[in-house]
Amino acid sequence: MALIRKYVFGETDDDGSLLILAAIHGNETAGTAACLRLMEELCREHIKIKKGRLTIVPVCNPEAYRRDVRSVEENLNRVMTMHENPATYEQRLANEICPLIKDNRVILDLHSTHCEGDVPFAFCDYPDNYNKKLIDALEVGYVLEGWPDIYSRQAEIQDFSTEHCAHIYGNTGTTLECGYHKSPAAVELAYRAVIQTLAAFGMIDGVEAKSYPKQHIRMDSYVIKQRAGKLCRAYKHLDKVSAGEPLAVYDDGELLTAPKDGFMLLPNLNAEIGTEWYYLGSNAM
Numbered sequence: 001m002a003l004i005r006k007y008v009f010g011e012t013d014d015d016g017s018l019l020i021l022a023a024i025h026g027n028e029t030a031g032t033a034a035c036l037r038l039m040e041e042l043c044r045e046h047i048k049i050k051k052g053r054l055t056i057v058p059v060c061n062p063e064a065y066r067r068d069v070r071s072v073e074e075n076l077n078r079v080m081t082m083h084e085n086p087a088t089y090e091q092r093l094a095n096e097i098c099p100l101i102k103d104n105r106v107i108l109d110l111h112s113t114h115c116e117g118d119v120p121f122a123f124c125d126y127p128d129n130y131n132k133k134l135i136d137a138l139e140v141g142y143v144l145e146g147w148p149d150i151y152s153r154q155a156e157i158q159d160f161s162t163e164h165c166a167h168i169y170g171n172t173g174t175t176l177e178c179g180y181h182k183s184p185a186a187v188e189l190a191y192r193a194v195i196q197t198l199a200a201f202g203m204i205d206g207v208e209a210k211s212y213p214k215q216h217i218r219m220d221s222y223v224i225k226q227r228a229g230k231l232c233r234a235y236k237h238l239d240k241v242s243a244g245e246p247l248a249v250y251d252d253g254e255l256l257t258a259p260k261d262g263f264m265l266l267p268n269l270n271a272e273i274g275t276e277w278y279y280l281g282s283n284a285m
């Protein structure tokens, strides 16, 4: 029996196909709420798909969603590839989600973040014309670039994300971080993102396609938390950092500092040992 449920609207993918994913991380519920609202409007025919095919998976990690946790056994967004012998719950989920990613030209993966006041942003991992059109339609001020580069350079953790999976299959996707997941504003942002994406690709009538200006930030590196320690302050995503600034300290006294002026990205104050602690970035040229 399938672990995930998908909902399909529109007849054919001849005119394009869009896949919306939500709750890849089970406690990131803003995207799910936005999907449920959209599905109700589609069922009531307040919104109609006029061309192409829309597939919605409102809950990609059902067990984590039920428990209100990020993952059950491992990060689903690091194992998004086909597993011949799936060893974990998330690998079994990946085996159901990857064929959907393969079957859709455009993928919008809705995430949300963990602190009140978190700034919404999108990732642009594999730029192409479809990706540009998709990202232009999202109402966020920041785009992070260069994720695949830092993962291939540092090679500590494999990057099997939804965007990587889409890229491997010749499709395109983006990850949208909608802001704090308990905030109604994040649900609104996710909902508008989906509507604007449908408008951008000409799949619905009655909504004017818009394009939002963005600041592009290049991701330079990431830091894996090697042992017990803590960040030097309660950093927030996109906080500015200066060269030499102390960022984190291990319990044994080793201090980690910023190598140059730039931005603190995706800090995880409660990172577990062996996982990403924070990223650093700078203005993209």
Ligand SMILES: [Zn+2]
Residues within 6 Å of the ligand: 024, 025, 028, 111, 112
């Ligand atoms: Zn997430």
